[in-house]
Amino acid sequence: MNVRQKKQEMLAAMHRARALEPSSFVPNKLLDTLIEKMHLKNDAELCRVLEVQPPIISKIRHRKLNVGATILLRMHEKSNIPIRELKELTSASVH
Template sequence: MKNADDTAEYIKNANKMLDAVIAKLGLKNDAALSRRLEVAPPVISKIRHGRLRVGASILISLHETSNFSIAELKSFF
């Protein structure tokens, strides 16, 4: 199990990445992002709360939707 500091850092970085994508797309909130990515709203919530890691499929969806490069998205971590 990862220690609490690593988890907190991951959550902070994941939130920064999601916020950057939301801002770039001009969306209002996580619900709008989930609709754009065509994922269930709990997926975004679980990422924000550290219960789900950003996997390859979400990373690719974020890239294709926002036009952030994969490298830019990974740089948040």
């Protein structure tokens, strides 16, 4: 096995391990709560209300992108949900 193959194998193992890690970031609860409280139908409407491109919401929902300060503030402004509550919705509940 050459160096390149070893590197590819190591990267693949890292990606598999990362996929199995429990994440404290749970975006679906946040996005679904926003959609419900704002009486929207889907992510597309949420994008329009928040004035963001659909890939942003998609990446957040699929855990490819964390909720940054700018979008968190926009969520707060458009929904009137306190920022603290929005932040709590993004973290996994610990029971």
